[in-house]
Amino acid sequence: MKIKQLSVFLENKSGRLAAVTRLLASKGxxxxxxxxxxxxDFGILRLIVNDPEAAYRALKEGGFTVSLTEVLGVxxxxxxxxxxxxxxxxxxxxxxxxxxxxxxGKGENGALVILRVEDLDKAIEILSAKxxxxxKAEKVYAL
Amino acid sequence: MYWNQKYECLxxxxxxxxxxxxxxxxxxxxxxxxxxxxxxxxxEGLEPGDIRSLDDLRKLPFTTKDDLxxxxxxxxxxxxxxxxxxxxxxxxxxxxxxxxxxxxRDIDVWAELxxxxxxxxxxxxxxxxxxxxxxxxxxxxxxxxxxAERLGASVIPISGGNTKRQVMIMxxxxxxxxxxxxxxxLHIAEVMEEMGIDPAELKLRAGIFGAEPWSENMRREIERRxxxxxxxxYGLSEVIGPGVAIxxxxxxxxxxxxxxxxxxxxxxxxxxxxxxxEMGELVLTSLTKEALPVIRYRxxxxxxxxxxxxxxxxxxxxxxxxxxxxxxMLIIRGVNVFPSQVESVLLEIGGTxxxxxxxxxxxxxxxxxxxxxxxxxxxxxxxxxRLEDLEHRLHQELESTLGLSVKVTLVEPKTIVxxxxxxxxxxxxxxx
Numbered sequence: 001m002k003i004k005q006l007s008v009f010l011e012n013k014s015g016r017l018a019a020v021t022r023l024l025a026s027k028g029x030x031x032x033x034x035x036x037x038x039x040x041d042f043g044i045l046r047l048i049v050n051d052p053e054a055a056y057r058a059l060k061e062g063g064f065t066v067s068l069t070e071v072l073g074v075x076x077x078x079x080x081x082x083x084x085x086x087x088x089x090x091x092x093x094x095x096x097x098x099x100x101x102x103x104x105g106k107g108e109n110g111a112l113v114i115l116r117v118e119d120l121d122k123a124i125e126i127l128s129a130k131x132x133x134x135x136k137a138e139k140v141y142a143l
Numbered sequence: 144m145y146w147n148q149k150y151e152c153l154x155x156x157x158x159x160x161x162x163x164x165x166x167x168x169x170x171x172x173x174x175x176x177x178x179x180x181x182x183x184x185x186x187e188g189l190e191p192g193d194i195r196s197l198d199d200l201r202k203l204p205f206t207t208k209d210d211l212x213x214x215x216x217x218x219x220x221x222x223x224x225x226x227x228x229x230x231x232x233x234x235x236x237x238x239x240x241x242x243x244x245x246x247x248r249d250i251d252v253w254a255e256l257x258x259x260x261x262x263x264x265x266x267x268x269x270x271x272x273x274x275x276x277x278x279x280x281x282x283x284x285x286x287x288x289x290x291a292e293r294l295g296a297s298v299i300p301i302s303g304g305n306t307k308r309q310v311m312i313m314x315x316x317x318x319x320x321x322x323x324x325x326x327x328x329l330h331i332a333e334v335m336e337e338m339g340i341d342p343a344e345l346k347l348r349a350g351i352f353g354a355e356p357w358s359e360n361m362r363r364e365i366e367r368r369x370x371x372x373x374x375x376x377y378g379l380s381e382v383i384g385p386g387v388a389i390x391x392x393x394x395x396x397x398x399x400x401x402x403x404x405x406x407x408x409x410x411x412x413x414x415x416x417x418x419x420x421e422m423g424e425l426v427l428t429s430l431t432k433e434a435l436p437v438i439r440y441r442x443x444x445x446x447x448x449x450x451x452x453x454x455x456x457x458x459x460x461x462x463x464x465x466x467x468x469x470x471x472m473l474i475i476r477g478v479n480v481f482p483s484q485v486e487s488v489l490l491e492i493g494g495t496x497x498x499x500x501x502x503x504x505x506x507x508x509x510x511x512x513x514x515x516x517x518x519x520x521x522x523x524x525x526x527x528x529r530l531e532d533l534e535h536r537l538h539q540e541l542e543s544t545l546g547l548s549v550k551v552t553l554v555e556p557k558t559i560v561x562x563x564x565x566x567x568x569x570x571x572x573x574x575x
Contacts, residue, residue, distance in 0.1 A: 007525035009518045011555050037527045041534075042518075042553050044527060063557045065518045069525045098526050116525070 001124050002070040003137045004052035005114065008045040009065040012038060020045060020064065027058045032143055033114060035101035046101070048073075048114060050141045071116045072123060073135035078111040086113070086132055093126045095119055105143065107135060112143075146262040146294065147255065150402045151457045158401050158458055163197050165430035166405065170194050170203070173436045176221035179214055180206075180438065200405060200428065201416060205439045208241060211381060216242040222434050231380050232280045243282075243380050244434040250289065252431055256386035256400055257290020263389045263398065263457075264351040264374040266320050268295035271346075273318035275309060275327060276354065278302040282384030283354050287322045290386065296320075303327065306334040314345055321350040325357040325365060325373075332368035342370040351376050353385060356465050356483075360490055362394075375464055379444075382427050382437055388462060396449040396461035403431050406460055407439070408448050410479065411469045419450035422481060424469045425462060443469045445481050473569060475503055476510045478547050482568045485514055488540045492533070493522050500559045504572040513550040514541060517559060 010016040017036070024031065024047075033048040049055045052068060059066040076082040090097060096118045103112035112135065117123045127134060145151050153161065171191040173180035183204045184190065193199060211219055220227065222244075229245040245253065266272065272291045276283030284302055291298035299316060301309055303323070309331060312318070321328060328350055335342060347369060353376035365373045377397050378385035387404055388397035399406045405428040408417045417423045425442045429435075445468065449461040467483035474480070482501060489497050498517040503510060516522075516537065524530055530553065538551045560567055 005525070007523070009523050009530075009553070009555060011553075011558070016555070039527060039531065042530065044525060044530070046525060063555075065520055065523045065556050067520060067523055067525060098528075 001072065001134050001136065002120060003048060003073050003114070003135075003140050005069045005071045005116070006047040006049065006052060006055055006059065007067050007069055008047070008059060010036075010043045010045055012040065012042055016043075017045065019062075020059070023058055023062045024049065024055060027054060029055045029058065032140060033101065033103045033112075035099075035114075037099065046099075046114075048103075048140060052141070069116065070120055071114050072120065072127075073107075073137075073140045074113050074115055074127065075107040075133035075135050076110050076113065078106065082111060083113060086115075086127065089126055089130045089132065090117065090123060093122065095123050095126065103143070107133075107143070109133060112140075144262050144265075144267070145457075146259040151259060151263075151398075151400070151459070153402065153458055155458055159197055161402055162405060162430060165402075166197065166200065166428065167191070167194055169428070169430055169432070169436045170438065172221050172433070173438055177219055177436070179210060179219060180436075183210075197405070200407070200439070203428075203439050205414070205426065205441050206437055207441050208381070208443070211241040212239045215239055217244065220244050220434055221436055222246055227434055229285075231282045231285075231384065233380055241381055243384075246433040249383070249432055249434050252403065253286060253383050253386060254289040254293040256383065256403060257286055258293040259290075259400060260376055260386045260389040261287075261290050261294050261296070261320075261351065263391050263455075264320075264376065265349040265372060265392060266291075266294060266296055266351075270296045270319045271317055272296045272298045272320045272322060273301060273309070273313055273316075273347075274298055275301055275303055275321065275323035275331075276385075282378070282380045283324075286378070286384040286386060287351075306331055307338065310335050310338055310340060313347060314340065317346040319346050319348050321347055321352075321369070321371070323350075323352065324354045325352040325361055326355060328352055328365050328369065328373070329361070332365065336368075342368070347371050349373070351389070353377055356467060358486075358490060359464075377444075377462070377465060379442060381435075381440055382429060382442075383432065387427065388459075391453065391455040391457060393453055393455055395453065396463055398453065398455075398457045398461055399459045401459035404429060406448065406462060408446060408462070411441075411472060412474065412479065417447070419448040422447045422463075422466075422484065423479070425465075445469055445472075445483060471568070473501070473503060473571065475512050475547055478545065480512070480545055480547065484544055485541065488537065488544050489516060492536055492540060493519070497522065498556075498559050500567065501569045502572065503569065505574070510573065511550065512545075512547060513552060515552045515554045515559065517556050518553045519556065522553075 030050045098116040227244040278284030350373040374390040376389045378387040388399040407426040408423040411424040446462045502513040
């Protein structure tokens with residue numbers, strides 16, 4: 001259930017994002033989803049890739065500050081209210097969402113969203129009980 | 144535990160009386176026997192009789208390393224060479240070496256001070272002291288050696304080097320106390336790990352480390368990896384060698400042995416004495432030395448006098464751990480800034496020793512200070528909020544420590560240029 005996400009610290013200056021993607025490309029690593037959170041000084045690039053461990057090693061050796069975090073991949077009907085119902089379940093259970101971002105492509109059965117929550121195990125328990133479709137890590141890496 | 148409870152715990156009034164008597168005698172000895180001091184005092188219109196209270200110390204001119212160098216090799220000695228029984232010397236890495244001499248009584252006082260220091264650091268006569276400070280012209284080895292013998296402990300005069308043999312002897316002889324530089328202590332720990340020896344198999348229980356600046360973080364690492372209790376010892380050859388000050392078991396500042404030394408902390412620029420708690424340059428005056436009395440010696444070491452009494456009962460003034468050299472000091476908007484102050488804040492907040500750089504610039508007529516901090520894995524978080532919190536905390540803590548507005552920038556690893564493995568700490572872009 002738990003998907004490994006890479007986070008990379010980037011200074012807010014030109015060429016940094018390109019440097020990361022170039023490095024990953026040279027190692028044959030494919031990016032499945034990404035998001036960037038930024039402030040005026042720095043940004044955090046978050047990536048889902050086909051081989052998180054290899055990407056982690058490559059970035060570390062490349063001199064980047066990188067960490068691996070566990071996130072959830074949630075599949076939901078691609079129609080109005082799809083995301084809303086998932087978030088409502090979490091809200092009712094008092095689980096805070098640190099951030100989320102969407103996959104560009106689609107999952108097998110609908111839209112795919114990456115969720116980073118404070119209490120991962122609790123979120124899995126709640127969402128599974130509510131019948132929400134959680135995507136297996138291997139599936140996400142292979143998408 | 145004390146070696147000399149009477150003198151280590153003298154009531155303040157008695158201590159001050161003793162200090163004054165000894166200061167007068169020292170000033171007199173210097174004035175009448177050392178041409179440099181006579182000239183320096185006369186230039187200020189001073190005679191020994193002008194020293195009537197401890198506060199009068201402030202009237203006396205400072206003595207610098209350059210003064211010692213200009214009188215190389217024996218020009219600062221206050222006794223004839225026939226009275227000198229030992230000569231030590233600094234390495235001379237930053238210029239001509241400085242030479243120091245000892246009379247028989249100086250050696251005796253030094254042994255007493257080191258015996259006090261060893262006991263203060265936790266040693267008893269039942270200990271086996273593994274002395275890995277270098278023996279030779281450097282004062283570390285012989286200083287500890289004489290103190291350990293005075294105490295009645297068993298001293299292993301192993302000196303530095305051949306670390307595998309050190310570890311073997313430590314294990315076979317049952318060394319209980321290690322004395323060396325903190326960096327060498329860490330090296331010993333590494334070699335021990337490589338040799339597959341668990342420190343728990345050894346009898347080592349304490350370490351007395353000095354002769355270079357080190358941090359609380361390093362203390363924790365040494366204590367953890369060697370399974371011992373570590374204290375900081377301070378001294379410098381110009382003043383006597385190791386044994387000027389040492390931490391007690393409280394590990395909260397180093398006690399100066401006040402019956403033998405007077406300590407002041409001054410602003411290195413204005414040369415005005417600073418109140419307890421404020422960081423500046425340590426200035427030391429010897430009170431009992433015969434061969435080489437030093438008066439208001441500028442150590443260039445950065446520290447602060449610590450306010451308040453120590454629960455251990457010693458009454459000598461305490462100084463904070465030495466955090467750097469005054470040579471590294473910056474003046475920004477009229478405020479003295481030591482890179483080591485920044486380092487201590489980063490250590491406190493980051494937990495590890497991060498790479499950082501100070502960038503000083505001038506916008507219009509106003510100096511600016513930017514502190515760049517490399518985001519290590521231990522500082523990093525995937526959530527923006529936590530990094531912003533970190534930035535905010537660093538900002539607040541730096542401003543309150545430095546008394547100056549500071550811009551904090553988080554930067555990527557390896558942004559800060561390193562030369563020979565050591566980071567360049569300061570970039571001053573101001574044009575004066």
